[in-house]
Amino acid sequence: MIGVVGATGEVGSHAVRVLRDLDVGPLRLGGSRDVDHRDDGSLDRFAAGCRVLVNCSGPAHAVGDRVARAALRAGAGYVDASEVDGPGVTGAGLRPGLTGLLPRWLARREFDAVHGLVAHLAVLDRFTATAAADYLHASDSEPLAAWREGKVSGVLTRRTGVALPFLADEVTLLPHLGREEERLAAALKLARGDWYTAVSGEHVRTAFDRARTLDHADAVAALVRASALDLAGREPHVVLAVRLDGVSGSEPITRTAVLRGRGNGELTGALTALAVLAVDRGEALSGFAAEVLDPEVTLARLAECGIASPFVVEGELSVEEGAL
Known part of the structure; x- marks a missing residue:
């Protein structure tokens, strides 16, 4: 299960589309009515059973590392479109990314x-x-x-x-x-x-x-x-x-x-989705996206997606x- 927090937003909706095109899933989609990034209990319930948790919600300074910590508690891999400190692949957007x-x-x-x-x-x-x-x-x-x-x-x-x-x-x-x-x-x-x-x-x-x-x-x-x-x-x-x-x-x-x-939303969502694919396949584990994703492979996949x-x-x- 791939859990996407902020799945209905500008970045999240594009990430979900690319994940579906890549046949990565199954997907658990969390909009603002489904999961509250301000509440640890809500995040823990959403993250339960996920092998990768993805954060596309924002603003990034308000979310902080709450979703990352929920992924850690759930034993899931983690991807964030924004650059946050902590485990997982972060900064998976346009800039940084x-x-x-x-x-x-x-x-x-x-x-x-x-x-x-x-x-x-x-x-x-x-x-x-x-x-x-x-x-x-x-x-x-x-x-x-x-x-x-x-x-x-x-x-x-x-x-x-x-x-x-x-x-x-x-x-x-x-x-x-x-x-x-x-x-x-x-x-x-x-x-x-x-x-x-x-x-x-x-x-x-x-x-x-x-x-x-x-x-x-x-x-x-x-x-x-x-x-x-x-x-x-x-x-x-x-x-x-x-x-x-x-x-x-x-x-x-x-x-x-x-x-x-x-x-911006399409490119950020696409790179977030490609980072999820890399984490799910064990190609990248933790670090800033620009440093842990393979540039040749990632940009080839971006082209294959038509982005x-x-x-x-x-x-x-x-x-x-x-x-x-």
Whole structure:
């Protein structure tokens, strides 16, 4: 039995669909009426008899490690779309998750050694109240920081009106460095690493700026409204682009990998489901998803599910290669 807490939410519903497509189960689905993540007794009853317990509920800071502890008491494997401390495979989402897997996939596929990285994550999608609350509560990422053979604060700047070859609209680039990025930089032995969130919607950008002056509930509501305005008449999409510089053999090379998806919820739910498959098969036991899932196997499965398929370009993308 695979138990899914938060099965009816934005992430959970996509995870359930992929689990069914993969014929992983049987499934025990827990929506807000079926299991209360705030109550240990409710969680224990739901987890009883499960071989893997999955948490797709949120906000992550409110749930904490309650579902993970219920899995431990039940003797079940554990997967969480969010990054929480404790046993099981966690951080199995878009970020963290795919943002750590794609550069590992590219490095293993093309390089003998990697020296530099530049990554952009662009998301045009609606913020649910849960996703907005998680975004505003996140504290693991330092704005304007980058990797220069170690974390360096304030080395990058926010840039507006930037044209990127793999996006149709000009964007605002928000540099950041968080725990996943630091672990990736150390694993790849990077000398230099720059990570950016690329924001194309003017309403979301304004809401980000106003969030610091609002109380939490008003800031969440503002992000939800702003994302709906930016998405009006447009198709949601996610673009993750990673450029690596390094060597293959004795030759210096540059490669860019791009992964495109239809939305944050779909990509996060899909990676959560693929992490469940890996745990259920004994391929991964415990750790952060980007570090314990096999990049080649996981991205191949993501493509087989029809969710997203990465492609690689020699050097940097041109406008013709990259525009949406």
